[in-house]
Amino acid sequence: MSADPGQILDTSTTIAPLSDLSVVRVDFALPERYFSRVGVGQAVDVITPAYPDQTFRGEVTVRAPVVEDDSRSFIVRAEIDNSDRRLVGGMFARTQLVFDTYDGLAVPDDAIISEGTATYVFTVSDGTATRTEVQTGASMGALTEITDGLSDGAQVVVTGWDDLSDGASVEVAEEVAREGLQ
Structure with a gap:
């Protein structure tokens, strides 16, 4: 509202809104x-x-x-x-x-393979691929929680697993940036 100098206003007239933004x-x-x-x-x-x-x-x-x-x-x-x-x-x-928080183990969705009722990932140890059955939990973004079957620190195959079999020889090409996985 605009008011003229000297104009009489009553207490119900809004002159300017005031906001407390603290x-x-x-x-x-x-x-x-x-x-x-x-x-x-x-x-x-x-x-x-x-x-x-x-x-x-x-x-x-x-x-x-x-x-x-x-x-x-x-x-x-x-x-x-x-x-x-x-x-x-x-x-x-x-x-x-935030409903709940807890520490858990998660892997990229691309590492998880489902065939029928089986869900597994390929882990790599000493240059050998091992088919490892896992139980999945909650998902967040491109990560899925692993509730059973995988230990912390295990290396999992994220790409190229379609040509992989249990016990196959594997060469790790490069380390994956872990910043988005923690």
């Missing part, structure tokens, strides 16, 4: 199936298109007490410290709610 609130919806897994204090990571290489950490402050009839989802509110004032109202954000 903490920002992020509201997002989750499907009903996650209702029992969300609670106050739970960690939330937020990434915005404005800062795609930075993750802002916050925590859940409110979980709606009801699931909405039309969408079968519920609203979650999180608060994020914004003392540097980089986040502003109206920004789009991608949220990630």
Whole structure:
């Protein structure tokens, strides 16, 4: 609103909006199936298109007490410290709610071979390929958790396994960059 000098305004007239950006609130919806897994204090990571290489950490402050009839989802509110004032109202954000964390062993999806009911990988030890049956767990991106059958530090064949057989001689061409696998 614009006001003229000397104009009398009452207390209900908005002159200018004021925003406290020291903490920002992020509201997002989750499907009903996650209702029992969300609670106050739970960690939330937020990434915005404005800062795609930075993750802002916050925590859940409110979980709606009801699931909405039309969408079968519920609203979650999180608060994020914004003392540097980089986040502003109206920004789009991608949220990630952490339900559980644990250490596990994962291999690239390309290393996993499924034939009928068998799931296996080829491991390499002393220049010899060994067919190793494994049990898989959760997937994240291009990695799949191995819950049984493989030990930490085992070398697995990621490419070229289609011409490989158990006991075949193998030459490791180069070390694979491990940064994306940890």
